[in-house]
Amino acid sequence: MSSSIPVRVSVTKEQAQERPQFHQDSYEFVVSESLTPHIVFGNVSVGNELYFYRIMDSRASELFDVDHLGRLSLRATLDRETKDRYVFTVEVGSQPVSYHQNSTTTVNVRVTDVNDNSPVFSHPNWAVTVRDGMRSGEVLQRLVATDADDAENGRISYRILSGDDYGIFSVAPDTGALMFNQWDDEQLVRHNDGKWTLFVEAKDHGSVRRSTILPVQISLELQTWSGSAPFFVVPGYVVPVLETTSRESTVFTARATNRFGIPMNTVRYDLKDNDQAFSIDPVNGSIRLKHDLDYETRTSYKMSLLASDTNGRSAVVPLEFIVLPVDEFPPVFSQPSYTFQVPLVANVGIVIGEVHAVDADGGVHGVPEYRIEPANDLVTVEKTTGVVTLRAQPDKRRNHTVEQITLIAASSDAQQAKATVFLEIGDFPIRAANSTFSSNIFKIGAIATAALFVLLICLLGCCLFGYKSSKPKEIESPRKQVYSVSKGQVNGNNNGICRLASSPKQALPNNVSQKNSSMTSSASSNSGLRNSLLSHREGASTRSQPDSGIDQDTVSVNSSVTEYLISIGVNPNPIQSRPRYRRPDTIDAMLNDYIYARVEDILPPGPVSMSENIDQLEGLYQYAQSRHVAPTFQPLTEIFDELEEIQREQPKKREYIQVEI
Known part of the structure; x- marks a missing residue:
C-alpha cells in the first residue's frame, strides 16, 4: 500500500540585500535586581527595519530576551546577591538562514542592589x-x-x-x-x-x-550569686511549745530565704548547742520533739539555728523554745474543812478567816482562784488571797448557829478543788486587825518604816565616812610624867637621872636649897633617858604649853606603874584642886625646857600642881625673872652631885615633893 501528495516548486531569482551592522562593538546596561520581567531595559537595534536578533549564549538567553527591533528585556528576575554582572553576545541578520551576512555585538548587564535582604x-x-x-x-x-x-x-x-x-x-x-x-x-x-x-x-x-x-x-x-546567700528574716525565733506535746511532733519549721525569696534546694539546716531534746530535718527544716517536756522541771530550751548552702555560705540565729505550762494538777487545800467564828457585832468588811490552797503546777496554773458556790449573802472570799470577809452584818437572830458553805479553789475550768467552811455565828469577841484595809495599812507602814530606817543608816554611814576622811591626823605630843620623890631613897638600878639646870656653876635659890628633897628615877636607864632627852630637846622649843590630855591607851597601865613607884619609895600624893597660877609669858618658854615626860603616863587625869608650896614656885619665878641670861642645859652628873650635897646637908626626913618633868 502507498500514498502520494502533490508538491509545487516555484523558482525565483535571488535579490541582493545589505548586511546589518551594529553601531557599537559593545553595549552596557544597568539593571536593578528588582526589575520586572518583560520590561525593556535596553536597545541594540541596528535600524528601523526588521532584522533577526538572537542571543548567542544559551544561559543568558534564559534570563534575557531581544525582539526584532533589538530591544532587550528580562525573561526572569535577577538577583544581585547571586550574580551582579552578565556578559553575552547578540547577533543580527537580514535573513534567519543567511548567517554569513550577520554581525554581532557584546552586551554587558550590571545588576544594581536593592535592599531586599534582612540582616x-x-x-x-x-x-x-x-x-x-x-x-x-x-x-x-x-x-x-x-x-x-x-x-x-x-x-x-x-x-x-x-x-x-x-x-x-x-x-x-x-x-x-x-x-x-x-x-x-x-x-x-x-x-x-x-x-x-x-x-x-x-x-x-x-x-x-x-x-x-x-x-x-x-x-x-544563683548558686554563687551573693543575693542567693541564705539568711533568716528575723534576728531570732521564740517558739512556744505546750508541755503536753507528744514526741515526734513537728513544733517548728525553719525557713531560710534570700534577698528576693528565690527558691533554693541546696540549703541545709542544722541545730547547734542542742541537748538532743529536738531534732531537725536538714532538707525541709522541720523540727521535731524528741523528749517529753515538763514545765516544772525546765521552762525553756535555747539553741542556735543554722542554714548553709553548698558554697559554704551560712546564717545563724538564736532559737528558743518556751515551754508553756498545762494545768495538770488540781489545787489542794491545806485542810479539808475550815471553821470560822462570826461575831454578831462585826462590821461589814471584817476578816473572818483565810483559806489556803496550793497547786503543783507552775506558772499561771499554779495560782488558784477562790470562789464560793453558790454565792453566800453573809461572807465573801477574795479571788486571789483566799481571805474570807464579812459581806453583810449577821442577823442577831442567828445567834449560836452554824452555817456551811462550799469554797472552791480552781486553777482552770478542768482543775479545781472544794473545801467546806463552817461559819459559827455567835457572841464572839472581835479580833484586832481583822479588816483587810487595816491589814494592808499595817503592811504598808511596816515597809515604809523599814525603808526609812535603811535610809537613815545610809546617811549616818556617809556622815561618818566624811568625818573620818576630813579629820586631820593627830600628832602625838610629848608626854609628861609626875613623880613623888621620897628623900633619901635612890634606886640602884638607875644609870642616870634626867635633870634640868640653869646656867652652869650657879647656886640654886635659897628657898629651893633649904628644901629637903631628893629625886630619883625608876622609869628608864641612863642610856635610854639620854636618848629621850636628845629627841625631846629638838621638839621642845615648838611647844607653847604643856599638853594636859590623857591617852586612853595608857590608863590601863597606871595601876601597875603606881604600885611599882610605891615599892621604891615614890608615892603619888593627891593634889587638891586650886586655881592654877598664871605664869608670865616670859617664863613659859623656860618652863617648857623642864618638861621631859607627860603626866598621863603615870597619873590619872586631873589638875596637876607644879609644887607642894606655891610660894616656892613664885620664888623660882622671881629668881628666873631676875636673870637675863637664857637658860642652858647642865650635865646630868653635875646635877646629881649637887643633889647629893643637898641631901647630906639636910636632916634625914621623909618629905614628898611634887615634881613635874
Whole structure:
C-alpha cells in the first residue's frame, strides 16, 4: 500500500540585500535586581527595519530576551546577591538562514542592589550567663549579624529592644558586643528563677530599612550569686511549745530565704548547742520533739539555728523554745474543812478567816482562784488571797448557829478543788486587825518604816565616812610624867637621872636649897633617858604649853606603874584642886625646857600642881625673872652631885615633893 501528495516548486531569482551592522562593538546596561520581567531595559537595534536578533549564549538567553527591533528585556528576575554582572553576545541578520551576512555585538548587564535582604545573625540562638562579681563593661558575647545587600543596604546597627528594664546590659551599636553594666536586684522580682530573655535587633541602613530580632537567653548563677546567700528574716525565733506535746511532733519549721525569696534546694539546716531534746530535718527544716517536756522541771530550751548552702555560705540565729505550762494538777487545800467564828457585832468588811490552797503546777496554773458556790449573802472570799470577809452584818437572830458553805479553789475550768467552811455565828469577841484595809495599812507602814530606817543608816554611814576622811591626823605630843620623890631613897638600878639646870656653876635659890628633897628615877636607864632627852630637846622649843590630855591607851597601865613607884619609895600624893597660877609669858618658854615626860603616863587625869608650896614656885619665878641670861642645859652628873650635897646637908626626913618633868 502507498500514498502520494502533490508538491509545487516555484523558482525565483535571488535579490541582493545589505548586511546589518551594529553601531557599537559593545553595549552596557544597568539593571536593578528588582526589575520586572518583560520590561525593556535596553536597545541594540541596528535600524528601523526588521532584522533577526538572537542571543548567542544559551544561559543568558534564559534570563534575557531581544525582539526584532533589538530591544532587550528580562525573561526572569535577577538577583544581585547571586550574580551582579552578565556578559553575552547578540547577533543580527537580514535573513534567519543567511548567517554569513550577520554581525554581532557584546552586551554587558550590571545588576544594581536593592535592599531586599534582612540582616542574618550567625547563630539563631544565643545564651549568656551572668556571674557574681562581674565588672562594669565586661563583654558577655559578640552578637554578629550579616546582610547580603550592598553598601548602606548591608550596613548593620544593633540595639536592645526588650528584656533590659533595669539597665543591666548594653550592646555596642556597630559591633554588636553585649556588655555588662551593673546588677539590679529588682530584675529578680519578675524573674525569680534567674532566667529571662533579652531581645536584640540588627537593622540595616537601606532606604527601606530591614531588621532582624535575636532572642538572647540570660541566666544567673544563683548558686554563687551573693543575693542567693541564705539568711533568716528575723534576728531570732521564740517558739512556744505546750508541755503536753507528744514526741515526734513537728513544733517548728525553719525557713531560710534570700534577698528576693528565690527558691533554693541546696540549703541545709542544722541545730547547734542542742541537748538532743529536738531534732531537725536538714532538707525541709522541720523540727521535731524528741523528749517529753515538763514545765516544772525546765521552762525553756535555747539553741542556735543554722542554714548553709553548698558554697559554704551560712546564717545563724538564736532559737528558743518556751515551754508553756498545762494545768495538770488540781489545787489542794491545806485542810479539808475550815471553821470560822462570826461575831454578831462585826462590821461589814471584817476578816473572818483565810483559806489556803496550793497547786503543783507552775506558772499561771499554779495560782488558784477562790470562789464560793453558790454565792453566800453573809461572807465573801477574795479571788486571789483566799481571805474570807464579812459581806453583810449577821442577823442577831442567828445567834449560836452554824452555817456551811462550799469554797472552791480552781486553777482552770478542768482543775479545781472544794473545801467546806463552817461559819459559827455567835457572841464572839472581835479580833484586832481583822479588816483587810487595816491589814494592808499595817503592811504598808511596816515597809515604809523599814525603808526609812535603811535610809537613815545610809546617811549616818556617809556622815561618818566624811568625818573620818576630813579629820586631820593627830600628832602625838610629848608626854609628861609626875613623880613623888621620897628623900633619901635612890634606886640602884638607875644609870642616870634626867635633870634640868640653869646656867652652869650657879647656886640654886635659897628657898629651893633649904628644901629637903631628893629625886630619883625608876622609869628608864641612863642610856635610854639620854636618848629621850636628845629627841625631846629638838621638839621642845615648838611647844607653847604643856599638853594636859590623857591617852586612853595608857590608863590601863597606871595601876601597875603606881604600885611599882610605891615599892621604891615614890608615892603619888593627891593634889587638891586650886586655881592654877598664871605664869608670865616670859617664863613659859623656860618652863617648857623642864618638861621631859607627860603626866598621863603615870597619873590619872586631873589638875596637876607644879609644887607642894606655891610660894616656892613664885620664888623660882622671881629668881628666873631676875636673870637675863637664857637658860642652858647642865650635865646630868653635875646635877646629881649637887643633889647629893643637898641631901647630906639636910636632916634625914621623909618629905614628898611634887615634881613635874
